[in-house]
Amino acid sequence: MIAARADVTQYVIWHRTNTEPLVRMGHPVGAEMLDIDVKALASAVDELVHLHWLSDQTGELMRVLERLRTAIRSPAWNRKITFFQVKTEEVPNENPEAARREFAKLMPITDHEDDVEILQTCISLYGSTLSFSKMIAVCDHILRLSDDLSVQMQYTSVKAGRYLLVDDIQQAGLLFDQVATMAREARDVGELNPYEEWLFAVTLSHLGLLKRQPELLDEAIALVNRQLAVPNWKPAGLERLNRLIGDCHRYAHRWADSEAAYRTALAAVETPAARIFLAEAVLNQGRPTDAAAIIDAVQNEALEREEYEDYVFGFTAIAVETGDRNRMQQAARKLEGFESTAPYFEKRRLLLLLRAKQVIELGRTPKNIRSIRRLVAATARSINRYAILEPNWNGLGVNINKALDDLADRLDPPT
Secondary structure (H helix, E strand, O other), X not given: OHHHHHHHHHHHHHHHHHHHHHHHHOOHHHHHHHHHHHHXXXXXXXXXXXXXXXXXXXXXXXXXXXXXXXXXXXXXXXXXXXXXXXXXXHOOOOOHHHHHHHXXXXXXXXXXXXXXXXXXXXXXXXXXXXXXXXXXXXXXXXXXXXXXXXXXHHHHHHHHHHHHHOOOHHHHHHHHHHHHHXXXXXXXXXXXXXXXXXHHHHHHHHHHHHHOOHHHXXXXXXXXXXXXXXXXXXXXXXXXXXXXXXXXXXXXOOHHHHHHHHHHHHHHXXXXXXXXXXXXXXXXXXXXXXXXXXXXXXXXXXXXXXXXHHHHHHHHHHXXXXXXXXXXXXXXXXHHOOOOOOHHHHHHHHHHHHHHHHHHXXXXXXXXXXXXXXXXXXXXXXXXXXXXXXXXXXXXXXXXXXXXXXXXXXXXXXX
């Protein structure tokens, strides 16, 4: 921390003694040096923010950042400080509402925005509310601005996910294929970093499901197991990795293996997604009563909108297979009580509601049970929607408490 603060202080001194005089004189080199200084000092401050997270000293970070606002007298630097404050609210504190309040200071985000991190944060905070065309436009803008492999893989995947949600399975598959090709080509000439390897595994899981090719799912599992072989993962990282293994087995209908992976994930950290999909894996092994107990433990009133969709779909399938009329009526009310986040899900929600009501009125038959199972296992719903929206910060890739939480553990230990 002391060394990082010294780096920041030294660069501020260099800026004020070298760049500022050129800018005041209107020297043609001044503007170019100002741009270099904003980027260089931002990198130094990013390291300082990172160290505050690792040291669990985020309480003072907002004040530290505010003091740095005057380090460079530039609108671009002012926006950068606000970005760091957004990041401080969203990542260690898991406070998206506070982060959105800070991010409002950066609005409006126009087509001329050239800060990739600000654009990434816009998707992270507002991704679920952006229209299809706006999301595609922002992703394309990010892809034009950055040639970083991680960014190219991530935001091509985000685009693929959006095409999937509007029921364009073909375009989604083509984009996921592009990501897999990027990863394979990069791996042929070098080694993928841990985040790129993680994105590759997620992409293979998507492709394995879309193409119904178990060998792609097994390749994804092998990549995850390679990451798990690295010691000292934090609980959030163990949960995310084991949940992806569970997803791959679930897509391949290997229900017992899927159950084992989800239970390992939940032993690390309790998450709604792992519990909801554990219930589905148990249900498909012919244990509806056990599945009902598992899904009843989900605190559904606190779920994110996308998680709630998964919860209601799973709850409905379990209700039908238990034959519990009261539970089926609850399921119908839950299905009626919300509107899905995308056309793909909305069409399936309405079909599932229709089937559930038919079962309530006419009774269960093998045909309507099979129909409900197919709807619940619908392709897009099973896609890992929790993996690809958050920006890649400090090489981490995703929210510090929700994903590959290995910031400290991959550092070389002190000698």
